[in-house]
Amino acid sequence: MVATRRKPPARQSNARFLTALGLLAAVGVIAIVYVMNQPKAPPIATTVADPASLGPAKGYLLGKPDAPVQIIEFADFECPACGNFAVVTEPDVRKRIIETGEASYHYYDFPLPMHKNTWFASEAAACANDQGRFWEMHDRLFQGQDQWNTQATGNPSSIFAGYAKDLGLDVDKWRACYSSQAHFRDISANKAEGERRKVSQTPTFVIGDKEIPGVIPYDQFKALVDSAAVPAKRVATK
Amino acid sequence: MTKRMVIAVLALGGVFVSVYLTLYKLGVIGQLSCSIGSCETVQMSKWATFLGLPVAAWGCVYYLGVLVTAIVGTVPSFTESRRLSLALLIEAAVGFAFTAYLTSLEAFVIHAYCIYCLSSAAIVTLILIASVADYRELRPLDTTASLGRVVQP
Numbered sequence: 184m185v186a187t188r189r190k191p192p193a194r195q196s197n198a199r200f201l202t203a204l205g206l207l208a209a210v211g212v213i214a215i216v217y218v219m220n221q222p223k224a225p226p227i228a229t230t231v232a233d234p235a236s237l238g239p240a241k242g243y244l245l246g247k248p249d250a251p252v253q254i255i256e257f258a259d260f261e262c263p264a265c266g267n268f269a270v271v272t273e274p275d276v277r278k279r280i281i282e283t284g285e286a287s288y289h290y291y292d293f294p295l296p297m298h299k300n301t302w303f304a305s306e307a308a309a310c311a312n313d314q315g316r317f318w319e320m321h322d323r324l325f326q327g328q329d330q331w332n333t334q335a336t337g338n339p340s341s342i343f344a345g346y347a348k349d350l351g352l353d354v355d356k357w358r359a360c361y362s363s364q365a366h367f368r369d370i371s372a373n374k375a376e377g378e379r380r381k382v383s384q385t386p387t388f389v390i391g392d393k394e395i396p397g398v399i400p401y402d403q404f405k406a407l408v409d410s411a412a413v414p415a416k417r418v419a420t421k
Numbered sequence: 422m423t424k425r426m427v428i429a430v431l432a433l434g435g436v437f438v439s440v441y442l443t444l445y446k447l448g449v450i451g452q453l454s455c456s457i458g459s460c461e462t463v464q465m466s467k468w469a470t471f472l473g474l475p476v477a478a479w480g481c482v483y484y485l486g487v488l489v490t491a492i493v494g495t496v497p498s499f500t501e502s503r504r505l506s507l508a509l510l511i512e513a514a515v516g517f518a519f520t521a522y523l524t525s526l527e528a529f530v531i532h533a534y535c536i537y538c539l540s541s542a543a544i545v546t547l548i549l550i551a552s553v554a555d556y557r558e559l560r561p562l563d564t565t566a567s568l569g570r571v572v573q574p
Contacts, residue, residue: 197495200426204433204492211437219444297445384467396467
């Protein structure tokens with residue numbers, strides 16, 4: 184014998200409920216439209232360079248170019264995970280792997296579309312590179328990420344100029360380079376290299392022949408360098 | 422307010438959370454409003470994409486499905502439909518399982534939490550609880566069971 188538990192009487196029209204739900208939906212739509220219309224930072228460039236005309240990606244080198252292992256990082260200056268890696272893990276990587284000559288390190292810009300200030304930051308670093316101070320600007324940008332990211336400001340230029348001054352750069356020269364977006368094509372070429380390698384997130388590392396997406400702790404980083412160094416040594420001894 | 426109405430309201434909330442994250446992922450919204458957790462770390466990870474689409478977009482489709490089912494369930498001719506109750510329960514269980522998988526990735530693989538993902542997890546959990554309650558309310562009863570059975574050794 185099978186019976187069904189009865190629900191409390193609910194056979195009245197659901198029109199009131201649907202009206203209330205519709206009102207809630209309208210409030211939600213208004214909130215989403217409001218968020219979408221929030222002012223954003225002006226794009227640093229209105230046209231995207233044709234990848235075919237960009238030339239080879241150069242990146243920025245740290246360490247000996249002929250080191251047995253090549254490490255490549257694709258990163259976005261405004262990406263919090265990249266900032267975390269740069270501040271927490273990278274100092275160890277530099278001291279214990281790059282400075283000892285075990286590996287060389289190449290940084291490639293991979294600016295993500297949702298970070299409206301990242302192109303400015305890449306330009307600031309590229310212009311510092313003209314004066315031989317890329318890595319100092321790289322470190323300063325990541326350390327001060329929360330001062331200039333999209334959430335903090337719509338126009339980070341004055342903050343970057345302050346960094347240039349702090350680093351002892353020729354600020355007038357740096358400013359002329361920065362305002363003219365002199366390295367837009369170089370940054371685009373670095374990004375295109377990441378796209379060619381199918382990079383889908385930042386940071387992404389290439390250590391030897393392995394591509395590793397996401398932040399990795401120092402011990403894992405070192406293990407990957409060591410495993411990449413083994414075949415390199417074998418080749419050298421042949 | 423019936424349990425299905427509660428489910429519909431929750432699903433509507435889920436739609437807006439997932440639409441917001443999808444717009445961010447597509448670059449329409451510049452920066453996530455994220456005062457708690459590490460939203461960008463999670464959203465920029467490779468696990469934020471599933472079968473070629475942002476996970477948030479799948480979430481949007483899922484919540485819309487639950488919303489439509491729950492709304493249909495409030496129409497007078499369906500209020501006592503057991504099939505609809507079962508459909509809601511299955512939808513809720515699938516959503517809960519997938520959300521549990523995503524939350525475990527945040528905890529053990531990405532080592533970062535996104536407040537919107539956690540909000541979505543809370544919504545899915547509440548939907549599951551309401552769906553179970555709705556299903557239990559409408560399930561058939563075996564009246565002999567209530568009389569008790571003698572279990573033979």
